[in-house]
Amino acid sequence: MEENEIINGLTEAVVNGKKDQAAELSQKSLDEGVDPYIAVINGLAKGMEIMSEKYENKQAFMPHLLMASNAMYAGMDVLIPHIKTEGSGARKVLVIGAVEGDVHDIGKNLVKTMMSAVGFEAIDLGKDVPVEQFVEAAAQNKADVMSISTLMTSTMDNMQRVMDGLNSKGIRNNMKVIVGGAPITADFATEIGADATKTDAMEAARWAKEAVESLSPGRWD
Amino acid sequence: MDEYTPKKRLALALRGESVDRMPAISVTQTGTVEQMEACGAFWPEANEDAEKMATLAEAGHTVVGFEAVRVPFDITAEAEFFGCEIKAGTKEQQPSVVGHVIKSIEDIEKLKDYDLSEGRIGVVCDAIRILAGKYGDELPIMGSMLGPFSLAQHMNGDDWFMAIMTDEKFAFALMELTTEFNIAYAKKMVDNGADTMVIIDPTASAMLIGDEFYQKFVVPAHKRIVDTMHELNVATVLHICGDTTPSLALMESSDVDAISVDQNVDVATALSKVDSAVIIGNLDPVSVLWKKTPEQIREVSKDLLAAGAGLLGPGCGIVSKTPNANLQAMIEMAKGHTY
Ligand SMILES: [Zn+2]
Numbered sequence: 001m002e003e004n005e006i007i008n009g010l011t012e013a014v015v016n017g018k019k020d021q022a023a024e025l026s027q028k029s030l031d032e033g034v035d036p037y038i039a040v041i042n043g044l045a046k047g048m049e050i051m052s053e054k055y056e057n058k059q060a061f062m063p064h065l066l067m068a069s070n071a072m073y074a075g076m077d078v079l080i081p082h083i084k085t086e087g088s089g090a091r092k093v094l095v096i097g098a099v100e101g102d103v104h105d106i107g108k109n110l111v112k113t114m115m116s117a118v119g120f121e122a123i124d125l126g127k128d129v130p131v132e133q134f135v136e137a138a139a140q141n142k143a144d145v146m147s148i149s150t151l152m153t154s155t156m157d158n159m160q161r162v163m164d165g166l167n168s169k170g171i172r173n174n175m176k177v178i179v180g181g182a183p184i185t186a187d188f189a190t191e192i193g194a195d196a197t198k199t200d201a202m203e204a205a206r207w208a209k210e211a212v213e214s215l216s217p218g219r220w221d
Numbered sequence: 222m223d224e225y226t227p228k229k230r231l232a233l234a235l236r237g238e239s240v241d242r243m244p245a246i247s248v249t250q251t252g253t254v255e256q257m258e259a260c261g262a263f264w265p266e267a268n269e270d271a272e273k274m275a276t277l278a279e280a281g282h283t284v285v286g287f288e289a290v291r292v293p294f295d296i297t298a299e300a301e302f303f304g305c306e307i308k309a310g311t312k313e314q315q316p317s318v319v320g321h322v323i324k325s326i327e328d329i330e331k332l333k334d335y336d337l338s339e340g341r342i343g344v345v346c347d348a349i350r351i352l353a354g355k356y357g358d359e360l361p362i363m364g365s366m367l368g369p370f371s372l373a374q375h376m377n378g379d380d381w382f383m384a385i386m387t388d389e390k391f392a393f394a395l396m397e398l399t400t401e402f403n404i405a406y407a408k409k410m411v412d413n414g415a416d417t418m419v420i421i422d423p424t425a426s427a428m429l430i431g432d433e434f435y436q437k438f439v440v441p442a443h444k445r446i447v448d449t450m451h452e453l454n455v456a457t458v459l460h461i462c463g464d465t466t467p468s469l470a471l472m473e474s475s476d477v478d479a480i481s482v483d484q485n486v487d488v489a490t491a492l493s494k495v496d497s498a499v500i501i502g503n504l505d506p507v508s509v510l511w512k513k514t515p516e517q518i519r520e521v522s523k524d525l526l527a528a529g530a531g532l533l534g535p536g537c538g539i540v541s542k543t544p545n546a547n548l549q550a551m552i553e554m555a556k557g558h559t560y
Binding site: 058060061062063064066067070106109127128152155182183185 | 308314315317319379382383385386387428429430431434462467507508
């Protein structure tokens with residue numbers, strides 16, 4: 001199988017939500033010597049990006065998106081262990097969590113998926129994450145980006161506390177911080193000193209990819 | 222003599238019939254900290270004890286001035302009833318569903334026998350009975366429940382969104398369970414004195430699942446609930462979060478009397494999308510009702526009324542920290558509006 005064929009096949013497997021196919025083709029790409037980083041970015045992630053655009057344009061919906069993301073992760077499970085962890089191919093680190101969660105933390109999962117799709121290694125803290133845990137995880141994993149979300153207005157204060165925690169530990173400027181969730185406005189993001197808030201997952205991922213470029217490489221040393 | 226009791230006024234207004242003026246109500250949750258402090262019934266106890274639930278619901282009328290009483294204050298009693306793990310709420314925060322109980326069609330079978338007098342389902346019905354005993358002649362007694370699609374999602378987790386696409390047999394079976402439950406629960410609320418039924422089905426959004434799945438799974442379920450309520454002469458309101466503009470016609474096809482729209486919906490546009498459903502809404506519960514001043518709230522209300530809102534109200538559940546004065550500004554604007 002040609003490299004192109006494999007890459008396109010990976011994209012298609014994600015678009016069609018074919019989990020097994022994505023995993024098989026990923027293995028095949030390794031067997032054929034395709035650079036796993038290329039297979040993820042040009043193959044799997046591209047499929048996810050196509051689906052995300054379809055979702056924004058109301059041509060695809062949550063069922064299709066979740067099927068696609070399952071397929072993407074199935075492929076990534078095979079490929080990621082083979083990606084070199086240093087140099088230009090090194091993955092940027094995302095620490096993501098919800099200060100409060102309910103059924104709608106599907107939004108958070110989508111952000112995680114799209115961030116993974118653009119090349120982040122996601123450290124998912126889950127939902128109902130205590131303030132201190134965000135701060136600790138950021139320091140421990142040398143985060144490049146932190147994403148904090150909430151769905152409940154009553155827990156918006158906790159976002160401020162995470163920001164305060166990062167500040168008092170002196171690591172706030174080591175990473176970019178994006179906040180999100182139904183009650184979050186741009187004004188609120190500015191007020192608490194976050195770098196951005198975006199209304200959809202793909203936009204958030206695009207923003208994050210670009211934003212990390214301005215971080216200095218040695219800042220965690 | 223006032224020809225219209227608040228009860229009669231709302232009953233007529235929800236059906237689009239003529240009344241002397243707009244009723245001042247909220248179809249979404251009404252509990253706030255200021256009311257808790259005024260009446261002595263606090264969350265989380267007021268979510269679990271019928272007397273306290275009724276007391277806090279009553280405060281919406283006696284303390285704030287809503288022309289109705291409404292229970293409960295959260296949307297987790299239904300999932301809890303079926304055994305989903307719940308994260309407890311606090312004084313300021315509603316409980317939330319964190320665990321799921323259904324993975325397969327066999328799991329559904331196991332949950333088919335239930336007793337509606339149990340759990341918080343029973344508590345809500347008891348609270349309704351208390352409220353109806355005290356205010357039933359005068360005020361609308363509003364019961365609210367999580368809708369069948371969102372309940373299915375609570376029970377099955379995020380896999381639910383894929384199940385509706387990949388496993389129709391399972392999806393229809395689970396919808397059957399939740400819809401039957403909703404019908405029985407709504408009837409029980411009505412037996413206890415509820416005269417208005419609010420269906421809150423946040424994840425049943427066509428924006429999330431698309432028109433095709435909405436039509437297939439959601440509309441028939443809502444229609445069965447609505448038909449049952451109509452047989453009992455109970456008006457129905459449907460609330461779905463998010464920008465529901467493109468799917469309002471589909472939502473209305475379940476024959477609900479009124480649709481409560483989120484702050485992301487433009488009221489005038491919404492009106493152009495429905496045939497006869499009353500559009501309720503849609504002050505932003507956070508950036509307007511909670512954060513703005515009464516004066517600003519009056520301004521926003523004025524615009525919504527001018528746009529044709531059939532009932533002025535919050536776009537989603539009222540935030541627990543919302544000041545009374547802010548709610549009263551909205552109430553005053555509703556009361557001052559003639560159709
Ligand atoms: Zn809502």
